[in-house]
Amino acid sequence: MKLLGSTTSPFVRKVRVVLAEKKLDYSFILENVWAADTTIQQSNPLGKVPCLLMEDGAVMFDSRVIVEYLDTLTPVGKLIPALGRERAGVKCWEALADGVLDAAILIRLEKTLRPAEQQNEEWVQRQWSKVHAGLKTMSTDLGEATFCAGNHLTLADISVACTMGWLSFRFPEIDWRTDYPNLARLFDKLSERPSFKDTIPH
Known part of the structure; x- marks a missing residue:
């Protein structure tokens, strides 16, 4: 492939x-x-x-x-439950993390591709509200759990960590670590895995 x-x-x-x-x-x-x-x-x-x-x-x-x-290609490290509520739960985590990214990417494009006088600040703030609401929901839903869904690594954790990593990369001024320490713990834990160390954005 x-x-x-x-x-x-x-x-x-x-x-x-x-x-x-x-x-x-x-x-x-x-x-x-x-x-x-x-x-x-x-x-x-x-x-x-x-x-x-x-x-x-x-x-x-x-x-x-x-x-x-x-x-589906190999049973090694199954990341998405096969059926039912558990599967939908993991996919909802992915959708939430992706939605935060979608809003943040739109902000970045507005700020980098449009001249300052053409930027729509009201629209930018609307996207920021989605980012912050998404982060708050992820933090609330994670609580004190070790993983987002169940007791082992799933696509939910990967999606959330990739989102937090990109926010740190493109918007370092957002102090999400202070606001959401449980997300920071999850991110730091996953960042020790080779799969994350080898894919740091640059």
């Missing part, structure tokens, strides 16, 4: 962490979707990463779709 992506995308990082935890072999191909010579749309018509190229030529995109597929 080949994974098209960047070292800064939190969605690509989520897929790379899952690949590592599942001990799956793949080639990582760097792709800058903002470059004039990008070829990403040859694989993903939406022009986004991550994008997974399978050995038979099939293509898969969207991190949520990709990680769900990867979890």
Whole structure:
């Protein structure tokens, strides 16, 4: 398999962490979707990463779709429960973490791509409200538990940690560690795993 992506995308990082935890072999191909010579749309018509190229030529995109597929390839390190409420719970954690990222990425794009006089501060604050509400909910739902869902590592933990890592990378001024010490503990614990050490955004 080949994974098209960047070292800064939190969605690509989520897929790379899952690949590592599942001990799956793949080639990582760097792709800058903002470059004039990008070829990403040859694989993903939406022009986004991550994008997974399978050995038979099939293509898969969207991190949520990709990680769900990867979890079926081997029973090693099962990350998504098979059925029912537990499965839905893990996927809800992923959706919440991804939603925080979506809002934060929109803020970054507004601040970096638009001239200051064209930026819509009211719209930016609306996105910030989603970020802070999402972080508060993740912290509340985690409580004092060791993992987000159940008693072992799942996609929920990976999704949350990739979100916190990206916020630290792109918005270091947000003091989420002080506001949400339980999220900081989870993030620090997961950051010791090789899958996270090898995928630090840069």
